[in-house]
Amino acid sequence: MRKKKMRPPKLPPLLDRKIYKTGQTRGADDDVIYQNRVSRTSTVLIPYQLWNEVGAPPEGENHFSSGFICLIKPSDYFSSPTIKNDLTDKGLILGENALVFYQTRSEWDENNPDNLGWQPANNRTKPLGGKYVARIAATTATNNGEKISRGYNTTGMKGAGIRLFEYASQDVIDKCRIQLEAIFWLCHDSIEAVSEFEMEHEEATARKNYCLELAQAQGLLNYDGLLAARLTNVERVTVCPLCLEPLSGFGFFSRLAQALGREVHDLTVTEINLFHIKELRYGQYNHRPYNLGWGHHHCNVVVKDSGIDETLMWMSSVLTKNRIAGYYEPQNNDA
Known part of the structure; x- marks a missing residue:
């Protein structure tokens, strides 16, 4: 009879929780399109303008664990007469794995999705339930300048997905x-x-x-x-x-x-x-x-988000400038 493998002792709750949370994304508030502190395996959001450069899953993986949604700027969608063919060539279909993403009031006014008969999306897997999503900040500069938040804004469906670069299987x-x-x-x-x-x-x-x-x-x-x-x-x-x-x-x-x-x-x-x-x-x-x-x-x-190498270069520059200006004098360890 095979001997039952003993489980290792449990970590202290605070440490265990800290390690567990490393598998989650950073925080996000309700005014952005991203989900707040969810698994890095969640649906990824891919900007259309970066699709050719970054649209592929990590090397060695055939797909994203929970799929993806490609976000298209209204200027890219409505200004191109060949957009539908362009999307098809990339394996993208509006309302299935791609959405038009409104972020500015001018985008909204120029191509109002209500006038097009479009519905906002609320599903993270196809069909997405709509053709667009909107996150437009409120403004007092114009009339009717209230905040516009359409799609993925209900209590049980906050955020369309996660930042692409936060993904991990x-x-x-x-x-x-x-x-x-x-x-x-x-x-x-x-x-x-x-x-x-x-x-x-x-x-x-x-x-x-x-x-x-x-x-x-x-x-x-x-x-x-x-x-x-x-x-x-x-x-x-x-x-x-x-x-x-x-x-x-x-x-x-x-x-x-x-x-x-x-x-x-x-x-x-x-x-x-x-x-x-x-x-x-x-x-x-x-x-x-x-x-x-x-x-x-x-x-x-x-x-x-600068990275260590760039940060060290900046720190070196700061120290050099302060030393030249006479504000900083390195300690002489030999003294």
Whole structure:
């Protein structure tokens, strides 16, 4: 009789939730077309003007897990006499996997979908239930300048899909979660940290060994690769990808320090957050193993969507200008 495989001890809820959320997209409010914090396997939205360059799923995949919707600017749709044939050549059909996307009031006024007898779409899989979607901000500059929000705006259907560059298949998401947990365990004080948050020392050691063995078996613990990606240092200790300071496991549980007098009572941001080494951008699917790590919240804010290399160049320029102007003098470590 085959021996039943024992399950590894559970992670502390806060850490488990942090790792789980890496498989979700960034936040989005009701005024945009994107869904708010949903799985990266959700329906992707592809701009028509970028279709030829970025319309294909990630290398090695035949399709997007939940399909796609191509968004066409009204100027592209209504100004081209060959648009229907152009769409057909690309495998696109309005109302099936493509929509006209209104974003400005002039677009709306020039080709009002109500005058065309069009219905707004509300399905993420074909048929989409309509031929257009609209997200037009309110304005006081003109009469009847109220906000126009049509399609995917009901309580149960907020947002048409996710940003294309945030997409990842479930297999990739799972691998990223395994690697991200392994990187956490490589923090110099990871065992001590989880031991203070609902894990016994023996459970923490067992979970760490289990995770590192699993990551090794799946090719997710190549230390040379982790070092090259700025995820660990030469001592195989987890570091922040921007400042390269070793990370403490306690930072995964500690709330971000707040300025005196500007405290927010329900702040949920922790000191350590998910960090993309190569930034998310059209034409690349950068939510993948060996491109995700953990970094300081403030370092993440500095990098934003620019990427580490561009950020370092900017930082170098700032320091040089301040040094020349006499505002900054590097510390002399030899003094």
